[in-house]
């Protein structure tokens with residue numbers, strides 16, 4: 043039987059752009075270009091490798107996000123995913139992590155899955171909690187933050203490099219996996235891949251397709267509230283000296299003046 | 304007074320510093336009740352009592368070491384049910400965030416991660432967060448349920464505040480899901496004898512400019528002269544010059560020391576994300592245009608192979 047892999051990918055504002063908040067204190071998506079979160083490229087890559095090693099597998103990429111989030115799906119399709127699902131609904135604006143995990147979980151169940159592969163964290167919110175929330179909601183094992191992953195005979199194995207130790211993990215499918223940026227470079231879409239992606243199916247679902255009420259998601263129903271956002275004042279310009287043979291000593295003098303030595 | 308649950312991060316009974324910082328923050332909101340799980344749980348009580356824990360709920364079972372995350376969620380949920388706290392605070396490690404998230408979902412609460420400060424507010428605890436690679440500071444609250452908040456290391460000072468710290472056994476029955484992910488092997492990290500990166504008062508980092516694993520000894524020598532932790536940019540880690548556990552930045556550790564010294568690091572946004580909130584920032588880089596110089600309190604434009612050894616020598620001389 044075919045191995046059904048769902049990869050969750052997020053469309054995020056480019057981290058190298060000048061990211062801001064909108065008036066309602068949600069992430070401003072208008073002023074900065076969006077893209078497929080780089081950390082989710084690693085998830086797509088590992089999903090494709092797992093699929094290549096399986097006899098028969100299908101990789102579906104899933105995003106919850108605005109209209110433009112289709113760009114992220116296109117990129118994943120051009121890397122080699124088979125099909126895509128876009129969950130889009132005006133009522134989703136401002137949904138937080140708990141709400142997003144609800145929408146993702148319902149969509150994953152509707153799509154059908156043996157394995158969910160997520161990134162380690164989104165590059166805008168950087169919470170790193172959605173994969174754990176998905177495992178909790180779907181009632182399947184959580185095998186997260188892997189820098190190495192493999193699937194064989196209905197079992198997923200991987201290495202999780204933690205602060206205190208490096209752990210070997212193992213669980214039966216179905217399961218939720220997340221992978222780190224140590225898991226292996228993501229492939230670039232080939233020209234052929236980019237052309238092929240244009241013909242791959244992209245389904246659009248809204249909240250009613252997922253039997254979710256508008257009052258379960260969105261900014262007004264979020265489980266958390268942001269009351270204020272202030273730009274960090276630019277650091278006052280420091281002293282910069284050119285090393286002309288005494289740079290190390292000058293630096294030591296500065297550190298001493300600040301009582302570090 | 305309302306009780307505040309504090310999840311204890313410890314190694315065989317030795318409480319890690321971020322947990323003691325959490326007790327400082329918890330006391331601003333209510334009376335800290337600590338939850339310590341696994342091997343050595345009861346041995347944490349003395350340190351926790353000294354820093355303000357009125358009670359220490361403990362539970363040990365082999366499941367904590369044999370299965371990933373879920374047994375700890377089950378236990379923390381049992382503690383929430385036993386105590387009905389005003390908030391639950393968890394150290395912001397990768398595992399801490401996962402535990403906190405699953406707990407929040409189970410008890411119908413919102414979650415805030417990576418707080419860098421916490422105060423009592425009219426509508427519950429107010430968390431300060433540093434977002435978009437630390438270019439913005441936000442104030443947020445949990446608006447549904449019992450606030451579950453994870454807090455980054457170095458967010459508060461450790462304060463002595465002796466309290467009863469009465470040890471009570473927590474009764475936990477594991478859910479069916481607790482044994483879903485088996486930990487089949489564990490290799491403990493070797494200790495370098497240097498301070499923990501996220502907890503250190505001073506961090507000395509090296510980047511691509513260090514140009515080779517063997518040259519990291521220059522960075523280590525400077526770190527050791529200051530009693531500092533060693534960090535590395537992703538470029539240095541990807542090149543295999545230094546272990547990933549020492550990476551500073553978005554996909555590494557985020558640090559907030561009193562002093563950060565960047566050597567041969569350009570200052571890309573993803574690196575800044577992990578060090579921008581450091582109190583004093585110093586850089587050595589041969590390129591005067593390197594973006595890291597926008598952040599520094601003091602910068603030296605020069606070759607690190609000249610500047611860093613001279614600095615180390617001078618520090619040693621001054622320290623005598």
Ligand SMILES: Cc1cc2nc3c(=O)[nH]c(=O)nc-3n(C[C@H](O)[C@H](O)[C@H](O)COP(=O)(O)OP(=O)(O)OC[C@H]3O[C@@H](n4cnc5c(N)ncnc54)[C@H](O)[C@@H]3O)c2cc1C
Nearest residue numbers: 510511512536537538552553554555567569573589590607
């Ligand atoms: C999703 C994502 C996540 C990332 N996460 C991280 C992260 O967690 N941490 C991180 O650091 N990066 C991260 N990066 C990578 C980041 O974008 C940069 O590529 C990286 O930080 C560059 O490292 P560097 O400054 O050491 O190297 P470079 O940018 O190459 O800079 C090297 C610097 O060394 C200087 N130099 C060279 N030789 C000398 C010398 N002899 N003396 C003095 N100076 C010298 C050069 O002038 C230059 O400024 C991430 C990127 C992405 C896309």
Ligand SMILES: Nc1ncnc2c1ncn2[C@@H]1O[C@H](COP(=O)(O)O)[C@@H](O)[C@H]1O
Nearest residue numbers: 050051106160161163164169170171172
């Ligand atoms: N809106 C979203 N759509 C699809 N996947 C998401 C979304 N938000 C988060 N994820 C997934 O969850 C991972 C962790 O995100 P986070 O917990 O927000 O840091 C990401 O790397 C994605 O795989």
